[in-house]
Amino acid sequence: MRVTIRQIAEESGVSRGTVDRVLNNRGKVRPEVEERVRKVAEELGYKPNLLGRALIKMKENIKIGVILQDTGTPYLKTLSDGIKKAKGEVEDFGGTVIVKAVDYGNVEQTLAAMNKLKEAGIKGLVLMPINDKRVLQKIDQFTEEYGISVVTVNADVEDTKRICFVGQNSVQSGRAAAGLMHDILREEEGTIAVISGIETNTSLSDRIYGFCDEMKKISPKTEILDTKYCFEDDLIAAHLTESILNRYEDLSAIYITCHGEKGVCDTLRKHKKMKKVTIIACDLSRQNYRYLKNGDIKYLIGQDGRYQGYEAVMTLYRLLFNDEPPKKEHKYTDIIVKTKYNI
Amino acid sequence: MRVTIRQIAEESGVSRGTVDRVLNNRGKVRPEVEERVRKVAEELGYKPNLLGRALIKMKENIKIGVILQDTGTPYLKTLSDGIKKAKGEVEDFGGTVIVKAVDYGNVEQTLAAMNKLKEAGIKGLVLMPINDKRVLQKIDQFTEEYGISVVTVNADVEDTKRICFVGQNSVQSGRAAAGLMHDILREEEGTIAVISGIETNTSLSDRIYGFCDEMKKISPKTEILDTKYCFEDDLIAAHLTESILNRYEDLSAIYITCHGEKGVCDTLRKHKKMKKVTIIACDLSRQNYRYLKNGDIKYLIGQDGRYQGYEAVMTLYRLLFNDEPPKKEHKYTDIIVKTKYNI
DNA sequence: CTGAAAGCGCTTACAG
DNA sequence: CTGAAAGCGCTTACAG
Numbered sequence: 207m208r209v210t211i212r213q214i215a216e217e218s219g220v221s222r223g224t225v226d227r228v229l230n231n232r233g234k235v236r237p238e239v240e241e242r243v244r245k246v247a248e249e250l251g252y253k254p255n256l257l258g259r260a261l262i263k264m265k266e267n268i269k270i271g272v273i274l275q276d277t278g279t280p281y282l283k284t285l286s287d288g289i290k291k292a293k294g295e296v297e298d299f300g301g302t303v304i305v306k307a308v309d310y311g312n313v314e315q316t317l318a319a320m321n322k323l324k325e326a327g328i329k330g331l332v333l334m335p336i337n338d339k340r341v342l343q344k345i346d347q348f349t350e351e352y353g354i355s356v357v358t359v360n361a362d363v364e365d366t367k368r369i370c371f372v373g374q375n376s377v378q379s380g381r382a383a384a385g386l387m388h389d390i391l392r393e394e395e396g397t398i399a400v401i402s403g404i405e406t407n408t409s410l411s412d413r414i415y416g417f418c419d420e421m422k423k424i425s426p427k428t429e430i431l432d433t434k435y436c437f438e439d440d441l442i443a444a445h446l447t448e449s450i451l452n453r454y455e456d457l458s459a460i461y462i463t464c465h466g467e468k469g470v471c472d473t474l475r476k477h478k479k480m481k482k483v484t485i486i487a488c489d490l491s492r493q494n495y496r497y498l499k500n501g502d503i504k505y506l507i508g509q510d511g512r513y514q515g516y517e518a519v520m521t522l523y524r525l526l527f528n529d530e531p532p533k534k535e536h537k538y539t540d541i542i543v544k545t546k547y548n549i
Numbered sequence: 550m551r552v553t554i555r556q557i558a559e560e561s562g563v564s565r566g567t568v569d570r571v572l573n574n575r576g577k578v579r580p581e582v583e584e585r586v587r588k589v590a591e592e593l594g595y596k597p598n599l600l601g602r603a604l605i606k607m608k609e610n611i612k613i614g615v616i617l618q619d620t621g622t623p624y625l626k627t628l629s630d631g632i633k634k635a636k637g638e639v640e641d642f643g644g645t646v647i648v649k650a651v652d653y654g655n656v657e658q659t660l661a662a663m664n665k666l667k668e669a670g671i672k673g674l675v676l677m678p679i680n681d682k683r684v685l686q687k688i689d690q691f692t693e694e695y696g697i698s699v700v701t702v703n704a705d706v707e708d709t710k711r712i713c714f715v716g717q718n719s720v721q722s723g724r725a726a727a728g729l730m731h732d733i734l735r736e737e738e739g740t741i742a743v744i745s746g747i748e749t750n751t752s753l754s755d756r757i758y759g760f761c762d763e764m765k766k767i768s769p770k771t772e773i774l775d776t777k778y779c780f781e782d783d784l785i786a787a788h789l790t791e792s793i794l795n796r797y798e799d800l801s802a803i804y805i806t807c808h809g810e811k812g813v814c815d816t817l818r819k820h821k822k823m824k825k826v827t828i829i830a831c832d833l834s835r836q837n838y839r840y841l842k843n844g845d846i847k848y849l850i851g852q853d854g855r856y857q858g859y860e861a862v863m864t865l866y867r868l869l870f871n872d873e874p875p876k877k878e879h880k881y882t883d884i885i886v887k888t889k890y891n892i
Numbered sequence: 893c894t895g896a897a898a899g900c901g902c903t904t905a906c907a908g
Numbered sequence: 909c910t911g912a913a914a915g916c917g918c919t920t921a922c923a924g
Contacts, residue, residue, distance in 0.1 A: 208610075208643060210917060221895045226919060234893055256641040257607065258917030261600050261900045265920095267551075298599040300551060300901085378891075385890030507891075541891045547728030548721075548850075548884045553901060564911045569903060577909055601901030604916045608904095643917085894924085901916105908911085 209250040218246040229254070260527055264300035268526050270519060271323035272305040272332040273316060277403070277438050279465040280491035281511045285360060288515025289332070296523050303519060304328065310438070311404050313338045320344055330355045330522035335363045337406045342366050355525060359518040360511075361409035362536070369525070370532040372518040372539070374509040376409045379541050380416025383461055383486050383507045386543070387417075388425045390484050390504060396458035399450045400433045401443060403464030413463045413488070428458075436466040443469030451477050459484040467494055471502050490544065498546045506544040514539055552593040561589040572597070599871055607643035611869050613862060614666035615648040615675040616659060620746070620781050622808040623834035624854050628703065631858025632675070639866050646862060647671065653781070654747050656681045663687055673698045673865035678706045680749045685709050698868060702861040703854075704752035705879070712868070713875040715861040715882070717852040719752045722884050723759025726804055726829050726850045729886070730760075731768045733827050733847060739801035742793045743776045744786060746807030756806045756831070771801075779809040786812030794820050802827040810837055814845050833887065841889045849887040857882055 211229070215222045220239060227235050228243040229252070235243075272289055274282065286305075293303035304326060308315035313336055323331060331348060335341055335358050342363055348354040349367035362371040387398070400417065402410045418430050431450065436443035443466030451457060451473065460470060460483060467487050474480045480502060487494055490508035497503035517537060524530040554572070558565045563582060570578050571586040572595075578586075615632055617625065629648075636646035647669060651658035656679055666674060674691060678684055678701050685706055691697040692710035705714040730741070743760065745753045761773050774793065779786035786809030794800060794816065803813060803826060810830050817823045823845060830837055833851035840846035860880060867873040 208640075208917095211919095212917075222918080223896080223920085224894060227894085230919085236893060239893085253640070255607070255643050255917055257600060257604050257643060258900090259919075261604065261902095261917075262919050264598070264600065264900060297551075297596070300598050300600060382890040386888065389888075389890075540885070542883070543886045543888060543891050545729065545732075545886060547732075548725040548886050551901095554903095555901075565902080566904085566912080567910060570910085573903085579909060582909085598901055601916090602903075604901080604918095605903050607916060895922105896924105897922085898920085900918090900920105903916090904914085906911105906913085908909105 208255065209247075209252045210255070211252075214243065214247050214250060214252055217250065218243045256528055260299055263527050267300070267302060268330075269302045269304060269326060269328045270296065270330045270332065270522050270526070271326070271328035272303060272519065273319045273323070274305065274307050274334050275310045275312070275316075275336070276307045277310045277465065279438055279489060280493070281465070281489050281509075284490075284511030285334075285515040288512035288517070289519055290515075291512070292516045292519035292523070296519065299523075299527065301523065301527065311336055311406050313340060316341055317344055320348065324348070324352055324354065328354060329526050330357070332357050332359055332518045332522065333368075334358070334360045335368075335408075337361070337363055337408045337411075355522060357518050357521050357532075359514055361407050363408060370521055370535055370537060372514050372521060372537040373409065374514075374541065375536070375538040376412030377416035377419075379488070379507050379509070380413040380418075380463075381420040382541050382543065383413070383488075383505075384417045384420035384424065386505050386507075387459055387461065387484065387486055388421070391425070391428070391458055395427045395429075397429045397431065397454050397456060398459045398461060399431045399447075399454070399457060401446055401460060401462045401464070401466065401470065402433050402435055403438045403466070404435060410463045417461055436464065436469065438465035440466050440469035440472075442466065444473045445469075447473035451479060457483055459486070462487040465489055465491075467497060467503065471497060474502075490542065495544075495549045498544060498549060501546070504545075506542075508542040508544060510539050510542065551598065552590075552595045553598070554595075557586060557590050557593060557595055560593065561586045603642055603870055606870050610643070610645060611673075612645045612647060612669060612671045613639065613673045613675065613865050613869070614669070614671035615646060615862065616662045616666070617648065617650050617677050618653045618655070618659075618679070619650045620653045620808065622781055622832060623836070624808070624832050624852075627833075627854030628677075628858040631855035631860070632862055633858075634855070635859045635862035635866070639862065642866075642870065644866065644870065654679055654749050656683060659684055660687055663691065667691070667695055667697065671697060672869050673700070675700050675702055675861045675865065676711075677701070677703045678751075680704070680706055680751045680754075698865060700861050700864050700875075702857055704750050706751060713864055713878055713880060715857050715864060715880040716752065717857075717884065718879070718881040719755035720759035720762075722831070722850050722852070723756035723761075723806075724763040725884050725886065726756070726831075726848075727760045727763035727767065729848050729850075730802055730804065730827065730829055731764070734768070734771070734801055738770045738772075740772045740774065740797050740799060741802045741804060742774045742790075742797070742800060744789055744803060744805045744807070744809065744813065745776050745778055746781045746809070747778060753806045760804055779807065779812070781808035783809050783812035783815075785809065787816045788812075790816040794822060800826055802829070805830040808832055808834075810840060810846065814840060817845075833885065838887075838892045841887060841892060844889070847888075849885075851885040851887060853882050853885065
């Protein structure tokens with residue numbers, strides 16, 4: 207049977223309250239008593255039972271807020287799924303998780319949602335952040351002024367007081383795409399287009415940085431066109447692809463960091479360029495699995511959104527319920543390579 | 550604030566004990582009372598707080614046993630890590646996890662360990678199984694006679710009463726290897742050697758089955774040699790490779806399902822065949838990452854051992870502590886493809 | 893500086 | 909068939 211606080215109390219001839227004071231460094235204990243209690247605890251190999259502690263935390267009704275940007279992408283769906291799973295577990299243990307969605311990249315709504323959640327009394331916030339000054343400032347205000355711990359998910363914002371980031375190492379994801387791209391194209395020259403979603407998402411801009419930087423190294427003669435933004439929209443992606451194809455007839459490849467693959471593929475097919483242009487994309491979606499299978503997309507460089515959502519909430523849970531701070535500032539999830547063979 | 554059993558009791562004018570009897574179907578409640586309580590619980594949206602329940606379960610001091618075969622492989626290390634992590638969490642909540650190691654493929658030791666753990670009073674067992682009749686029978690005896698739930702990890706044994714398997718879909722892993730192998734070799738003819746670990750590990754034999762079956766489909770003219778077994782040992786693997794190279798000078802590729810990659814690579818290098826022979830292996834180890842980087846190994850088709858170990862123990866935890874049976878009989882983990890670019 | 897009591901939500905005997 | 913009490917391990921006021 208495990209050692210309890212009661213056994214330590216009996217063994218060292220004090221009350222349970224005193225043992226609690228010693229073991230949790232609440233002070234107000236005579237040094238010699240403190241020493242005795244510590245020694246007994248040590249000898250008996252005491253490890254606190256989290257259940258007892260959690261039962262009390264419950265009285266506080268700890269609330270965790272979540273703010274997601276509604277990109278309408280399959281990735282967001284998996285992220286939400288993970289958050290829902292965590293919400294279930296947290297609420298099983300008497301906590302509350304409040305999820306709010308804002309429009310993609312909408313700073314005003316994000317700030318408003320943050321204020322609302324603060325009013326609701328959250329102790330921690332999971333934020334899919336926008337790389338905007340006001341949002342960054344708000345994160346620091348949450349942390350320092352309100353004592354609300356912030357965990358960023360999906361995209362990170364460095365130089366803020368957020369306690370932890372859960373997501374992909376996006377620069378590395380871009381590099382992986384570059385390596386595979388080079389592997390396929392082989393020839394030394396060629397033109398590659400990059401289509402992204404929105405400028406204020408660091409997750410996407412980091413991928414682009416990694417991709418371009420690595421390509422420059424391993425394939426210096428390849429020309430990489432300026433990034434175009436499709437806002438995760440197939441129609442816009444189609445238009446962009448159209449105008450790229452018009453200008454660059456000998457296009458070798460397209461790197462898509464975001465949603466909008468259908469617009470790209472449709473346009474390529476229309477121009478009968480599907481075979482000529484190699485596509486590497488990112489979203490692990492059903493649609494893209496079909497494209498992988500029929501060969502339209504060569505590789506997907508993806509991430510486990512479900513795990514990210516789950517882990518972001520649980521990181522705060524562990525901090526707020528068990529006083530267990532995150533071990534690392536960056537919780538990077540695997541860079542997942544999908545070919546037609548491991549869907 | 551969340552609804553508690555006390556609120557339901559007050560609302561429906563009965564005691565908490567009666568509410569408990571109704572909500573947990575313990576019977577012995579007057580139908581009209583039962584109905585009233587259920588209705589109130591429904592209206593208030595009651596969800597049991599697992600903390601209260603868990604605190605009581607603790608009195609039972611639930612024990613979970615784990616039996617691993619000590620293959621000495623890096624994979625086993627990651628599996629153990631995951632189990633240790635789960636052990637920590639289970640013990641935080643007042644349970645006990647007892648881990649036993651047996652020699653690789655040793656049936657006697659496995660049976661002995663199972664008996665020992667049964668004597669120790671475990672309520673659940675995580676087993677890395679051996680595909681041997683006596684072990685299979687013992688699993689069923691555990692389940693049916695002793696009421697000890699068994700979860701298999703790493704390798705599965707179908708047709709037993711084990712409640713769940715956590716691990717890779719090994720057949721599919723073999724197929725993925727075949728697909729990639731075909732992609733590289735391209736030419737229609739060729740000879741491929743298969744090196745495995747031990748015959749009684751279904752995880753390995755399933756990979757071989759998947760690999761051969763898929764190759765037959767997509768590349769029917771390729772010759773696949775009979776599987777050789779190296780017992781996860783580099784020296785034996787080296788000898789096997791030696792004799793294969795002597796007989797088949799034009800060998801195209803080697804598929805290694807197990808540990809022993811160093812033996813294979815050393816021998817190939819000695820024979821100056823490294824460039825000619827494509828290697829696909831499975832273990833996600835540091836050693837293999839080096840081989841990936843320098844190009845000796847082309848792909849790794851791996852699995853997340855840490856997660857598997859963790860999840861196997863936690864599956865039993867959820868069952869034994871929260872009465873939450875596993876949702877699926879097969880908890881397949883991702884088939885991870887590593888190239889030199891996403892290590 | 894220290895102890896005794898109350899309580900978190902739930903379940904388990906026990907008494908009626 | 910039902911209720912009142914005790915208790916799981918821990919922390920939190922409160923009283924001294």
